[in-house]
Amino acid sequence: MSEPAVLRALLDALPAGSVLSDPDQMEGYRYDRAMTVRxxxxxxxxxxxxxxxxQATLRIASRFSTPVVPRGAGTGLSGGSSAVDGCITLSTERMRAVSVDAPAMVATVQPGxxxxxxxxxxxxFGLWYPPDPSSFEICSIGGNLATNAGGLCCVRYGVTxxxxxxxxxxxxxxxxxxLGGATIKDVAGYDLKRLFVGSEGTLGVITEATLRLRPLGPLPSTIAATFADVVDCGRAVARIMATSRPAALELMDAAAIAAVERVRPMGFEAGVGSLLIGQCPVDTTEGARLAAACEECDAxxxxxxDDPAEGELLMGARRMAIPCVERLGTVLIEDIGVPIPRIPALVGAVAEVAERTDTMIPVIGHAGDGNFHPLVTFxxxxxxxxxxxxxxxxxxxxVALEMGGTITGEHGVGSLKARHLPGQLGADVLELTGTIKRALDPGGILNPGKWV
Ligand SMILES: Cc1cc2nc3c(=O)[nH]c(=O)nc-3n(C[C@H](O)[C@H](O)[C@H](O)COP(=O)(O)OP(=O)(O)OC[C@H]3O[C@@H](n4cnc5c(N)ncnc54)[C@H](O)[C@@H]3O)c2cc1C
Structure with a gap:
């Protein structure tokens, strides 16, 4: 079918102003934050x-076999919401309602x-929605759900x-x-809602979510430890995670610290090999345990x-790491994950790859989850x-796969890592994935050319 016919059907079916087709107006909806995805x-x-x-959009897309790329706020780092030629980009940015049922401790949220x-x-209401990607001020709940986003406090409080x-x-x-409902426990039928969490817009468009809330968390105390060698920092992470569940445990290597220092100085001397930032509920003994583990690993x-402002200064600097590194060049953003005991070997191996390929690769990571973002910069x-x-x-x-790890811990596969997915899943799981996709989207219109 010709493109104008699809466009005309959309214009006829949807309210005035809902459909953009001017290339200048559409430009900002073509990209996400993956710098290398075209x-x-x-x-x-x-x-x-x-x-x-x-619903009206998807009915028209199905009728015309037109690809649909669901889009939240476009902060994704893997090309998941980047447009494909001839597609309808379906933005949820106007679906923004949030309502809290305080006695039930749930929020009903539209995806935008x-x-x-x-x-x-x-x-x-004195309540807290914990999942906190570093991009929490600019990313949408729909995007968080579709990528099963993680973040800084997920090591203790869980992911999306x-x-x-x-x-x-x-x-x-x-x-x-x-799918599902508002009850804490519900085992009626298959847990299909979880199939959609992390499905990156390939199975359906999430239009509303009922999210569990917690009482507001305790104020954190913050620990900062520096190490001459990033492998020692990795050893400290493995030691801490063997006995504790900090509220955050973030690693930055020397190159990442230097990139942030240039933009927002944290006051670290040049030559610091790596930095571990941990947070624990205040008034517990956990902070002291974290400090002891760092000292035992040659911090x-x-x-x-216990000063929340000092803690936020450090965590805020850590959240800025990706934009700071992006000032240094184009970045291929990794999102690998490995089992906790493999962390020291992983950070050592990344440093070796950087040296062997003569490439700048600052490393940051949600270290307590074993989830690292080597930022391959050129x-x-x-x-x-x-x-x-x-x-x-x-x-x-x-290297991550050889260590029993994953190609993506939270950003999703998108276009950036699509060619690596078969290597992780294997033929049988890929075939099952295709079967599920075809059952829900027989025409293959949802986010095609990404990973299924
Ligand atoms: C500086 C920076 C720091 C970041 N830090 C983190 C971090 O700590 N942790 C983390 O997990 N991520 C992080 N991200 C990545 C990104 O913010 C997350 O992946 C986020 O969840 C994407 O949300 P979005 O609204 O921008 O989604 P988009 O980029 O618009 O879309 C992401 C994916 O979700 C799909 N999608 C979006 N909305 C829907 C919907 N309603 N229904 C179905 N599919 C949908 C899209 O098709 C696409 O595949 C960071 C990004 C930046 C720029």
Whole structure:
């Protein structure tokens, strides 16, 4: 079918102003934050305002066999919401309602609400929505659900999926389904809602979520420890995680510290080999245990503070690491995960890859979860540097898999890591994945060309 016919059908079915087709207006909807993924050009961007408008869009897309790329806030780091040629980009940015049922300790949330907006609304009732990607101020709940986003406090409090009680999803043919509900326990039938959490827009469009809330967390005390060698820092992480569950445990290597220091100085001297930032509920003995573990692993400096402002200064600097490194060049962002005991070997191996490929690879990580982001950085105008960076990117993924790890711990597969998925899943699991995809989206219109 011709593109104008699809466009005309959308314009006829949806309210005025919901459909964009001017290339200039669509430009900002083509990309996410994966710097190396080249996006296509949509035929239209639909800015849906309701479940009914999502349904209408998908019915038209099915009728015309037009690809649909669901989109939240476009902060993804793997190309998951980047446009494919001729697609309808389906943005949820106008679906932003959040309502809190305080006695039930749940929030009902439309997908376009930002993570920070859900946190803020919960806070008004003395409640807390814990999952906290570093991008929490700019990313949407729909995107968080579709990638099963993690974050800094997930090491103690769990990731997005741990807070999902129910979902409303719209399938490729336009049917809206309710999966799960608002109860804490519910084992009626298959747990289909979890199939959609982390499905990266390939199985359906999430149009509402019922999320579990907790009482506001205790104030944290914060520990900062520096190490001459990143492998020692990795040893400290493994030692801490063998006996504790800190509220955050974040690692930055020397190159990542230097990148942040240039933009937002934390006051660390040049030459610090790596930094571990931990948080624990205040008034517990855990902070002292973390400090002791760091000292046993040859930390060069350890400080513990109960001052929330000092703690936020360090955590805020850590959250800025990716944008700070992006100032140094084009970044291929890894998102590998390994079992905790393998962390020292992993950070050592990444340093070796950086040296062997002569590539700058600052490393940050949600270390307590074994989830690391080696930031493979290169000058986009230097073709040889780009080729070396690609070799480094692939080798780091191989290393993670050799260690029994994963190619992605929280950012999702997207386009960036699609070619590595078969290596992790194997033929049988890939075939089952394809069977599920075909059952829910027989025409293959949802987010095609990504990973299924
Ligand atoms: C500086 C920075 C720091 C970051 N830190 C973290 C971090 O600590 N932890 C972490 O997990 N991520 C992190 N991210 C990555 C990103 O913010 C998350 O992946 C986030 O969940 C994406 O949300 P979004 O709304 O931007 O989604 P988008 O980028 O718009 O989409 C992401 C994926 O979800 C799909 N999707 C979006 N909405 C829907 C929907 N309603 N229904 C179905 N599918 C949908 C898209 O098709 C795409 O596949 C970071 C990003 C940046 C830029």
């Amino acid at each position: 996006p296509g050009m949509p035929v239209a961007v639909v800015r849906a305002a309701s479940t009914a408008e999502v 609400a930002l993570n920070a907006e859900v946190k803020a609304e919960a806070r008004r 999926t741990d807070y999902v009680l129910g979902l409303e999803v719209v399938l490729a043919d336009g049917r809206a389904l309710r 060069t400096y350890v400080a513990l503070t 000058d986009p105008h230097d073709t040889s540097a780009r080729a070396r960076a690609e070799v480094a990117f692939d080798r780091i993924i191989e």
